[in-house]
Amino acid sequence: MSTNYKIIKAEFLNADTFKLTVQSEKISQKARPGQMVHIKCGDEGGVLLRRPISICSVDREKGTFDIVIQIRGKGTKILSKYRAGDMIDILGPLGQGFSIYPKHKKIIVIGGGIGIFPLLQLLKDHPAENKKAILGFRNKSCVILEEEFRKECNELLISTDDGSYGEKGFVTDILKKELDKEPADMLFFCGPLPMMKLGVGIANEYNIPCEVSMEQRMGCGIGACLTCVCKTKNGDDWEYTQVCKRGPVFSGDKVIFE
Amino acid sequence: MSTNYKIIKAEFLNADTFKLTVQSEKISQKARPGQMVHIKCGDEGGVLLRRPISICSVDREKGTFDIVIQIRGKGTKILSKYRAGDMIDILGPLGQGFSIYPKHKKIIVIGGGIGIFPLLQLLKDHPAENKKAILGFRNKSCVILEEEFRKECNELLISTDDGSYGEKGFVTDILKKELDKEPADMLFFCGPLPMMKLGVGIANEYNIPCEVSMEQRMGCGIGACLTCVCKTKNGDDWEYTQVCKRGPVFSGDKVIFE
Amino acid sequence: MRGNINLKVNIGGLELKNPVIAASGCFGFGREYSRFFDLNRLGGIAVKGLTLLPRKGNPPPRIAETPSGILNSVGLQNPGVHAFIEKEIPFLRKFDTSIIVNASGSTVEEYEKMVEILSDADVDAIELNLSCPNVKEGCLSFGSSPHRVREVVSRVKKYAKKPLIVKLSPNVTDIAEIAKAAEEAGADSVSLINTILGMAINAKTRRPILGNVTGGLSGPAIKPVALRMVYEVSKAVSIPVIGMGGITNGTDAVEFFLAGATAVMIGTAGFANPMVWVETIEVIEAYMAENSVNSVTDLIGGLIV
Amino acid sequence: MRGNINLKVNIGGLELKNPVIAASGCFGFGREYSRFFDLNRLGGIAVKGLTLLPRKGNPPPRIAETPSGILNSVGLQNPGVHAFIEKEIPFLRKFDTSIIVNASGSTVEEYEKMVEILSDADVDAIELNLSCPNVKEGCLSFGSSPHRVREVVSRVKKYAKKPLIVKLSPNVTDIAEIAKAAEEAGADSVSLINTILGMAINAKTRRPILGNVTGGLSGPAIKPVALRMVYEVSKAVSIPVIGMGGITNGTDAVEFFLAGATAVMIGTAGFANPMVWVETIEVIEAYMAENSVNSVTDLIGGLIV
Numbered sequence A, B: 001m002s003t004n005y006k007i008i009k010a011e012f013l014n015a016d017t018f019k020l021t022v023q024s025e026k027i028s029q030k031a032r033p034g035q036m037v038h039i040k041c042g043d044e045g046g047v048l049l050r051r052p053i054s055i056c057s058v059d060r061e062k063g064t065f066d067i068v069i070q071i072r073g074k075g076t077k078i079l080s081k082y083r084a085g086d087m088i089d090i091l092g093p094l095g096q097g098f099s100i101y102p103k104h105k106k107i108i109v110i111g112g113g114i115g116i117f118p119l120l121q122l123l124k125d126h127p128a129e130n131k132k133a134i135l136g137f138r139n140k141s142c143v144i145l146e147e148e149f150r151k152e153c154n155e156l157l158i159s160t161d162d163g164s165y166g167e168k169g170f171v172t173d174i175l176k177k178e179l180d181k182e183p184a185d186m187l188f189f190c191g192p193l194p195m196m197k198l199g200v201g202i203a204n205e206y207n208i209p210c211e212v213s214m215e216q217r218m219g220c221g222i223g224a225c226l227t228c229v230c231k232t233k234n235g236d237d238w239e240y241t242q243v244c245k246r247g248p249v250f251s252g253d254k255v256i257f258e
Numbered sequence C, D: 001m002r003g004n005i006n007l008k009v010n011i012g013g014l015e016l017k018n019p020v021i022a023a024s025g026c027f028g029f030g031r032e033y034s035r036f037f038d039l040n041r042l043g044g045i046a047v048k049g050l051t052l053l054p055r056k057g058n059p060p061p062r063i064a065e066t067p068s069g070i071l072n073s074v075g076l077q078n079p080g081v082h083a084f085i086e087k088e089i090p091f092l093r094k095f096d097t098s099i100i101v102n103a104s105g106s107t108v109e110e111y112e113k114m115v116e117i118l119s120d121a122d123v124d125a126i127e128l129n130l131s132c133p134n135v136k137e138g139c140l141s142f143g144s145s146p147h148r149v150r151e152v153v154s155r156v157k158k159y160a161k162k163p164l165i166v167k168l169s170p171n172v173t174d175i176a177e178i179a180k181a182a183e184e185a186g187a188d189s190v191s192l193i194n195t196i197l198g199m200a201i202n203a204k205t206r207r208p209i210l211g212n213v214t215g216g217l218s219g220p221a222i223k224p225v226a227l228r229m230v231y232e233v234s235k236a237v238s239i240p241v242i243g244m245g246g247i248t249n250g251t252d253a254v255e256f257f258l259a260g261a262t263a264v265m266i267g268t269a270g271f272a273n274p275m276v277w278v279e280t281i282e283v284i285e286a287y288m289a290e291n292s293v294n295s296v297t298d299l300i301g302g303l304i305v
């Protein structure tokens, strides 16, 4: 079972974020928006554990998919040195993606930082007539994939923490304003925990179903080691559930945020 | 104290042996034949310990020196990927080199395998009128640096284990034949332990002073950790002596071969 | 398997067709890895550590990466032994590989009960986990003194109708002494090492990385310690030893055989390479062919010192 | 040193100008590294482990590389305490850095004698090595039971006119208990960890790589274990703790401070990077500046759990 795929293109989107386009018939065909891949960084001299990365978009015709990665530590640093033509060892697609209900006419995706990436393919694949994206970034220089997102939705709202681009403030504030204007059939969140917690609160307030994409440190990436858990509801009780296998996307009312 | 130097040239001499030419005013000026350098292999993803490598030759005018390395394991494998223009982290020159006595008129250097490398600069620097080199290799495809050695000595004798090039047999057998023809003022050995042990025996038999270059696994490379020892005579007693600091070159009658 | 190469081993009554076993806690109940390779290839599967009742486990994060190793603090999250018997054994039994059940308890009575229940279940051996560093009650404390090991092993032995493997903790002064206590008390074999208790800190946030503060170290970093302990234990006891700790390939496995192990378990390495178990078997075979070793048992304890 | 940053620490009466010390056995008697940097920069130097009489040490090979670590089996080769006093102290005293003498014995009497001699020598502190895994007689066995530690420490304490540091072995079931015994017996501080006993095998030759078969594991591989032990010990005792084990940079050092160490020692990392001690001091300063920490003592035990 080979898990080595060829990198077709490698480019930096800003100072510390880069995009890899990878050739894989299998992953591009099978991947659903919100699913992730688990990547080995380097060979012998590399880091021990694989790194979980969301699938950002797929090109089912060309049999390729894109991942966008921000340099955070050792592993992502090693990945940033990969070039077109290099082989990369990837397991995937893994986990549960976002739910696409054909009856939904209006959806909003809300992303923050590296959380925006899986939302791109979701917008591409979702058949809703009215698709809105609210994306938050640290500041102007962090804004990426703007054109790609604009193409896939009816309206794109960008906010930055310092107001250096788009609106100043939190994506959740913008979301509230938008919902006050007009309701939505479903919300999709991906980003920092506090943002998602707030987001789920808003969804409940407006009585809109929502999904969140969770992050956790991972071992196997396939559900076998139970290291990557988050707290979820289980009837009247709760349990720890594998983010890699039963997530990363969960229904907003399933996750217990602490 | 910077220990990073630029690689000027990197080339393979045969399937698993390569030469690096490194720019270093300091090392090229200070190095004496038989001294070694201690090399970091790779950066973060590399191996933990440095690797000891003999200085093969120096160009004091250009301020460069050559090392020749055979791929054996992880560290040398990493080094084999270095290219011209890359920086390499090297401590050196370290240890004690060969003794050059101007009064010596006739010397023979005897090397086996990767042990031949430090003998090249010794031939270059030694003022003797009559310099002979006896070099042993596994087989024809292992023979390297033949021209370089030929240029620096009056006579070059090559042997291979399987007779596929030069004479068949051990360098020590050739040495005996040569010494039977004509005596020498000093012998220099570098190669596998059994070869050096035999060699010192021959030197004693013919009553010729000799030096041997020892190999041992190393930690610090500078004399501080006492991991790299070999057994040496100490009056009537014996002691363990650091190969990195008090060697790698020892007088043949100093080392206790077991 | 190559023609004349014999990979069979017998571990205190547990017959394995080859000496490569998936280590407990790293392989779930086998379902996930069955997507990657044919589970029939494995000598055995040690399932995720079970307890009498279901356990929720420790708060996340439960894993941290360290130099050549990982720390985990899963804390024995598991569905309980009954759910295992009902839901997982039928799946595992579809494959021609030995099922080894890893069992933990927080009292001697719990250990007894587990062994009693498992002895009547369709499994091939019971691995008594006396060494989990990640749960507060019991477990590690059972494994860290010879007399407690003697007590718990001799008491569960009465209920054991399957080969009894005792899994030892490396967090002790003298592991050979503990192994001897297990042997005397009736263990059919010992397996070692479980993880070494460790910790990771984020200097920026000034907080531990693991939700449980400390965790168990596994992976290549601990291989030298594991090898040494296998060597010490196999010299001290006459029951078979299952070696583990940082094995990532067949050469590592051979080193464990030479040190005295009759079989090996592999855990952490599977996270990076889901094919590691199969590849390890292949490299062991290649090593044996190259070195004209006909039976893997000829390697056991073959270290030349 | 930056303007308002205070790096001074006091380790049970031993005043250090900064908390970075060269670990015993990895720094010889300082001569070799004095070619690389100004020894005045160091908080202290723990010299190569000494014994009463000279020792030849173990047969080579004495070092093996393992994943993110090394094994060593030097076996306390040293010129004896008298040669040290005569030949090495005069050199070391030229520098403004504390001299810590690492002392080993194979009987309690030898330890007493060493401490008596060293108390009259011009050194700043004595580090009692109760934990060397590489010599057959004594040493490790002294360090592996609380009552033996109590015995040897209380007996040498009578002769000690210098701050007494007791160096602890990680090869024990409960290091906190051992540290408490040392404290009760009069230790002014404890240092930990010494190396973890390990082993490396060459599968091709079927022989151990080390001449002494087993050796002590050090380097980044053991950092998680060292951090955990420093954390445990510093919670258990009220004397200062010197932390070590796998530190390779200032961030690692800060992690040890947060876990409870008052100072750190660095050994193995110097083999790859002879400037590691100096660079570590610089990174600690930078961390303090960035986080508005004025005194390094404010970091000690600062872990938020």
Ligand SMILES: Cc1cc2nc3c(=O)[nH]c(=O)nc-3n(C[C@H](O)[C@H](O)[C@H](O)COP(=O)(O)OP(=O)(O)OC[C@H]3O[C@@H](n4cnc5c(N)ncnc54)[C@H](O)[C@@H]3O)c2cc1C
Pocket (backbone or CB within 6 Å): A036, A047, A049, A050, A051, A052, A053, A054, A055, A068, A069, A070, A071, A072, A073, A074, A075, A076, A077, A114, A117, A118, A214, A215, A216, A217, A218, A248, C064, C065
């Ligand atoms: C489901 C999922 C999808 C993700 N998608 C993306 C993406 O599309 N693009 C992107 O840039 N990043 C994504 N991340 C985050 C990414 O996995 C981490 O930034 C990355 O693992 C950091 O590795 P490192 O070696 O650079 O950092 P280090 O800090 O050196 O990593 C050390 C260890 O911590 C783990 N770790 C560190 N940060 C995180 C984190 N935030 N989440 C999970 N594990 C972490 C690493 O996996 C590794 O095991 C995703 C994470 C998850 C869980």
Ligand SMILES: Cc1cc2nc3c(=O)[nH]c(=O)nc-3n(C[C@H](O)[C@H](O)[C@H](O)COP(=O)(O)OP(=O)(O)OC[C@H]3O[C@@H](n4cnc5c(N)ncnc54)[C@H](O)[C@@H]3O)c2cc1C
Pocket (backbone or CB within 6 Å): B036, B047, B049, B050, B051, B052, B053, B054, B055, B067, B068, B069, B070, B071, B072, B073, B074, B075, B076, B077, B114, B117, B118, B214, B215, B216, B217, B218, B248, D064, D065
């Ligand atoms: C003084 C001296 C001079 C040398 N000069 C040369 C030279 O000019 N060219 C050359 O190709 N080789 C030379 N060698 C041998 C070279 O150091 C080893 O081949 C190299 O260290 C192997 O490293 P590795 O990572 O490839 O192998 P690994 O087997 O992966 O290395 C593992 C560990 O063992 C040590 N080690 C392995 N083999 C040896 C060995 N033969 N001697 C010492 N340590 C060893 C390594 O340094 C490392 O610490 C010299 C050795 C010494 C001691």
Ligand SMILES: Cc1cc2nc3c(=O)[nH]c(=O)nc-3n(C[C@H](O)[C@H](O)[C@H](O)COP(=O)(O)O)c2cc1C
Pocket (backbone or CB within 6 Å): A219, A225, A227, C023, C024, C025, C026, C048, C049, C050, C072, C074, C076, C102, C129, C132, C167, C193, C194, C195, C217, C218, C219, C220, C244, C245, C246, C247, C265, C266, C267, C268, C269
């Ligand atoms: C995530 C994880 C979970 C583990 N869970 C268990 C367990 O439930 N029971 C047990 O006996 N050992 C458990 N272990 C220990 C392993 O079985 C094994 O003893 C240890 O990891 C060393 O082997 P390795 O280096 O190949 O992983 C676990 C290890 C890991 C990494």
Ligand SMILES: Cc1cc2nc3c(=O)[nH]c(=O)nc-3n(C[C@H](O)[C@H](O)[C@H](O)COP(=O)(O)O)c2cc1C
Pocket (backbone or CB within 6 Å): B219, B225, B227, D023, D024, D025, D026, D048, D049, D050, D072, D074, D076, D102, D129, D132, D167, D193, D194, D195, D217, D218, D219, D220, D244, D245, D246, D247, D265, D266, D267, D268, D269
């Ligand atoms: C080559 C070597 C020799 C050592 N010799 C001694 C010694 O003589 N006395 C001692 O107490 N510790 C000795 N140690 C242990 C170190 O002082 C230190 O406790 C251990 O290596 C962990 O720190 P590190 O990972 O920074 O090296 C030695 C370590 C090494 C690597």
Ligand code: FES
Pocket (backbone or CB within 6 Å): A217, A218, A219, A220, A221, A222, A223, A224, A225, A226, A227, A228, A229, A242, A243, A244, A245
């Ligand atoms: S990472 Fe192993 S279960 Fe999720």
Ligand code: FES
Pocket (backbone or CB within 6 Å): B217, B218, B219, B220, B221, B222, B223, B224, B225, B226, B227, B228, B229, B242, B243, B244, B245
């Ligand atoms: S390698 Fe440290 S003394 Fe020679």
